[in-house]
Amino acid sequence: MSPHGENAAEILCPSARCEKDAILLGVFDATGRLGYIRPALRIDDDFVAGTAEGRTPEERFRFAQPCVESGCRNWTGERCSVIDDALEFGVATESLPACSIRRTCRWFAQAGPSACAVCPLIVRNVRTADPGTD
Ligand code: SF4
Numbered sequence: 532m533s534p535h536g537e538n539a540a541e542i543l544c545p546s547a548r549c550e551k552d553a554i555l556l557g558v559f560d561a562t563g564r565l566g567y568i569r570p571a572l573r574i575d576d577d578f579v580a581g582t583a584e585g586r587t588p589e590e591r592f593r594f595a596q597p598c599v600e601s602g603c604r605n606w607t608g609e610r611c612s613v614i615d616d617a618l619e620f621g622v623a624t625e626s627l628p629a630c631s632i633r634r635t636c637r638w639f640a641q642a643g644p645s646a647c648a649v650c651p652l653i654v655r656n657v658r659t660a661d662p663g664t665d
Contacts, residue, residue: 565652
């Protein structure tokens, strides 16, 4: 893995696939809550290969990659529906997680600190490719 240099022009999906050069955003604990990793790291082929066995890596970790907007089934034409749907459950806002991508996060850009309150509980379902890009 290598340090990630943030590109301010790049808007990132915080629930992306486990692929080479994705940013490792965090690791889920035993309760299913995401623990965020700082500083940001980009994963390499060795990491991808090492997580290929057992539960799908997207259920154990969260990854960030550039938001592909209309290339994703969760894009409404103007917004990412994943965070909008998650916010309907109404989780109280708490202190912001120590997240490495906030300046460029799609969900934070859309919903601000409210997105960060529900973010640790969102798990990408790779079998339905939802949430996240596909
Ligand atoms: S919603 Fe907030 S905590 Fe989650 S990835 Fe975006 S900036 Fe980080």
